[in-house]
Amino acid sequence: MDTTSPLDAGTPPPEGFHLSDPAEWEYFNEGANNILFRYVGDHPYFKRFLLRLRKALPGAPTTVQLHNHLNNRFAPLLGNYIMRCDLIELDQNFVPELNKALVNEDVGDYDWSGRPINEQRARRLLEEGEHYGLLVEDMSCGNYLYRDEEEEGIEDPGEMWRDMATIEFKPKWLTQSPNAPANWTLCRTCAVRLMSGKGHRPEEQVPEYCPLDLCSGQQERIEQAVYALLNGNNAVMIADPTPDEDDDAEDKMMIDGDAAVETSESISHELAKTLEGSLVTLLTHFFRKSTIIPLLAELQNRFGTRGVFTSATLALMSETDQLPTEEEMARMAMMIGNSEPGENDIWTAMTLRDCSLFLKVWVRKQRGRGMEARIECKVGDLDLKTGDGGRAVYWRDVERRLRKGGWYVKKDVGRNCRTGQGMA
Structure with missing residues (x-):
């Protein structure tokens, strides 16, 4: 990466910029669906972000889909409270090189906050067909203890x-x-x-x-x-x-x-x-x-006024509290009709x-x-x-x-x- 640019910490990289050097990013933490990396290079802009890359999981949404979902669905609801997430394009060799590092690197037994790392999660690698990552706000502490x-x-x-x-x-x-x-x-x-x-x-x-x-x-x-x-x-x-x-x-x-x-x-x-x-x-x-x-x-x-039971589910459960099958609920939903607009908002609520x-x-x-x-x-x-x-x-x-x-x-x-x- 060119670190001689006069860009200050608040200036994003120019349009068309690609992350190309995986050596500038070190393992930080991970969840079930993604891995976070912390920037260790010299460019000031990236020091306040973590890089979120998705794991290779079947049926998982792409990074662009996730970014659009966050900005279209939750940003209007949460305003300034939503954690900032910016799309960043990746060089074609960026993720494969990180995967090689993950295979060879001992990530340790604990993450940055002292929580034990799940061994099964640690073995899941990144999706190499993904061309984008998310720069997310780094909310960990200790980053600004020794400013000049x-x-x-x-x-x-x-x-x-x-x-x-x-x-x-x-x-x-x-x-x-x-x-x-x-x-x-x-x-x-x-x-x-x-x-x-x-x-x-x-x-x-x-x-x-x-x-x-x-x-x-x-x-x-x-x-x-x-x-x-x-x-x-x-x-x-x-x-x-x-x-x-x-x-x-x-x-x-x-x-x-x-x-x-x-x-x-x-x-x-x-x-x-x-x-x-x-x-x-x-x-x-x-x-x-x-x-x-x-x-x-x-x-x-x-968004969760009706709870997790739809009208169809409640009608089928009756007084028995026996959970019906998905097929039974689908048939009952067709009989009842779409009497509850916005019912899929349960996903937003959850x-x-x-x-x-x-x-x-x-x-x-x-x-x-x-x-x-x-x-x-x-x-x-x-x-x-x-x-x-x-x-x-x-x-x-x-x-x-x-x-x-x-x-x-x-x-x-x-x-x-x-x-x-x-x-x-």
Whole structure:
């Protein structure tokens, strides 16, 4: 890549530009359908993005189809909250060369946030017939800890904003399932957790995340949800360049005459320790003021009003709660007719129920006033849900088992999601 161009960090590459050097991209993370790479080259524009490339999976949408879907369907709904995704063209040898590197490279046992990497996923390679990738916003932290203070014109390095923490989680069902019984006491998320055996017994007093707490508007319930999220597995990453066990005076300070001058590393460490103890308060305040959770809840409700059961499904189930076959539902749907316009919006609703929130926490010192913080919030993982692979049947089967097993109305769990009573 030509790195001699005078382009600044905000200037995209020229029209017709191709990514051609796979050596400039290193493995970062992966999901079931794609692999993310981080830029390690010299061009400033790409340093704030991750490169998302799709795996070789049968029936998967192309990158162009996914890009169009995100921009046409979800960008109008989410506005500035949607994670930025830009199409970038790939040289014909780019993906094959990355596949060679993936085969030969040991990606390690854990991803960037400390989560174990699924071995089966790691063995799936990229689609070599794909000619495009997606540049997605990099919401990981620690990328701006050591910016050049002289270039920024900042005398005190403590005045710089540093991206010190990232919180990633799935908000889940922020409104109750329309298919829940009228006398429900557990929300859909908590009922599924209990049914799957992942819920804790009341005597364990372990906080568990309830989406209805987060969107309740009540400070105590929001704080409970935040506390549960922050104590979840690998939900938080704090960038701290100088952990306590490695600290010493020489690492933390530079001596200038008789005065000790704080280094960028020591300031970052100080901010990290302060932030670690204040995240619950900081995020509780954020969710009380931010519009993102009410927006997601409203969208989930708007597109998922009928739940996962169509009129045809409910007519066939009758009082037995026996799930009909796809063929039976198709025949019944033809008999009933298209009485529910927009019924396919269930796919949009389920996508929004399975999206991820990425919160990047920026902090800086304030002279004599402690720490100042701001939070950047983006919505990701908006790949459209479809009926492929029996997913629709799975959703309906889960709902049927929740209803038939009485999981929505369990009385012995010490918790009422409707009122928030019984919080840990």
